[in-house]
Amino acid sequence: MACPGAVSLSVSKAVLTFSKSIVVDVSETPGLPDKIKTAYRTGGASVPIVILCDPGLTQTFGRFDHPGMESQKYDAIFKEAREKIQKSLKDGTFSKGGKAPVVVKVEGTKIESWKSAAGTAIEAKLIGIEDDSVYLFQTKDGKSIRATAAQLDKASVAKARKLAKIKP
Amino acid sequence: MKIFLVLSFATSLAGAFSIPKGSFNLGQLETAQKKAAADDQPLAFVIVNKNATPT
Numbered sequence: 606m607a608c609p610g611a612v613s614l615s616v617s618k619a620v621l622t623f624s625k626s627i628v629v630d631v632s633e634t635p636g637l638p639d640k641i642k643t644a645y646r647t648g649g650a651s652v653p654i655v656i657l658c659d660p661g662l663t664q665t666f667g668r669f670d671h672p673g674m675e676s677q678k679y680d681a682i683f684k685e686a687r688e689k690i691q692k693s694l695k696d697g698t699f700s701k702g703g704k705a706p707v708v709v710k711v712e713g714t715k716i717e718s719w720k721s722a723a724g725t726a727i728e729a730k731l732i733g734i735e736d737d738s739v740y741l742f743q744t745k746d747g748k749s750i751r752a753t754a755a756q757l758d759k760a761s762v763a764k765a766r767k768l769a770k771i772k773p
Numbered sequence: 774m775k776i777f778l779v780l781s782f783a784t785s786l787a788g789a790f791s792i793p794k795g796s797f798n799l800g801q802l803e804t805a806q807k808k809a810a811a812d813d814q815p816l817a818f819v820i821v822n823k824n825a826t827p828t
Contacts, residue, residue, distance in 0.1 A: 610825035618793045620817035625809040626796040627816060630823040633799050641818050654820040660809040662816075690815050701810035739800065751800040 609671050613653040616669075619679040620655060623687060632722075636738055636753035638662050649673075657686050659693065661700025666690050708733045708741070711769045716745055719765075720758040734769045792823075 607615075620626045629637065631652055634645055644656045644665050651671035658665045667686030674682055693699040714730045719742065721727070729742035729750055740757060742750040754762045766773050792798070796819070797805040809816050 608825075609822065613819070613821040613825060614791075614793075617796060617819045617821065620819060621793060621795050624815045624817040625805045625812070626793075627799060627802060627805050627818050628792045628796045628823075629799050629818055629820045631820060634820060636799055637818065638802070645818075645820060652820055652822050652825075654818075656818040656820070657815045658818070660806045660814075660816055662806075666815060694813055699813070702806050735803075739802075751803075753799050756800060 607675055607677055609652055612671055612674050612677060615677050616653055616655055616674055616679065619677075619683075620657075623683070623690075624657065625660075633753060633755040636755040640665065644668050657683075657690070659690075659700045661702035663700040664693070664698070666693070707737070708735045709737075709769050709771060711765075714768060719761045721752070721761075722756055722758050724758070731765050731768055734765065734771060737771065740765050 617626060617628055634642065637645060640662050641656055641658065644658075645654060645668075648668055649670040649672060653671055653674065655667075655669045655674070656665055657667045666689045667683070669682060676682070690699070710733045711731050714732070716728055716730050718726050718728055719731075727742065727744070727750065729744045731740065732743050733741040735741060735751075738753060740752045740754070740762070742752070744750065757765070763773055805816060808814075
């Protein structure tokens with residue numbers, strides 16, 4: 606019997622062989638795209654949970670939780686999902702995205718201190734909020750930083766939304 | 774006693790879950806989408822407890 610930690614490690618490496626993997630901590634799940642959030646909330650809650658979808662986030666090809674991956678035989682576990690992916694690529698339903706994100710631009714802001722949920726601080730100016738969920742910053746030296754609400758502390762999220770004139 | 778100390782140290786070094794090289798985090802979703810689209814690959818959202826220690 607493999608523990609969740611061991612399965613998390615092995616599956617996060619296994620999916621890299623056929624996909625682009627986004628590793629998300631359970632505390633960050635409120636920041637997931639809606640379709641993935643719905644899939645996450647549907648079914649068993651034992652992490653690790655793997656959700657396969659197309660880059661355009663229009664369809665999911667499979668959802669797997671810890672009990673289903675405990676054997677760690679990933680060739681067999683992901684076989685059906687990988688077949689669905691190939692079929693989708695063939696029949697042209699595999700969405701590659703392309704929908705422009707909706708960015709609320711924030712102008713005239715100054716460099717100030719922002720805090721992460723972990724308590725670390727960055728000095729940057731808020732330049733926008735993308736799709737109501739990703740906060741865009743620019744540091745003094747022009748470096749871009751993207752952070753989800755889950756990655757920022759509550760006070761910083763509230764301050765950013767106030768600056769962008771978006772409902773809290 | 775020495776063995777116990779060595780084991781404790783090794784366990785603490787093992788630490789929490791570490792993200793494999795090549796993976797993205799949620800803030801890099803857009804980049805991951807673009808790369809997946811360019812390579813005709815799906816996205817895999819791997820939801821984990823990053824504080825879990827593999828045993």
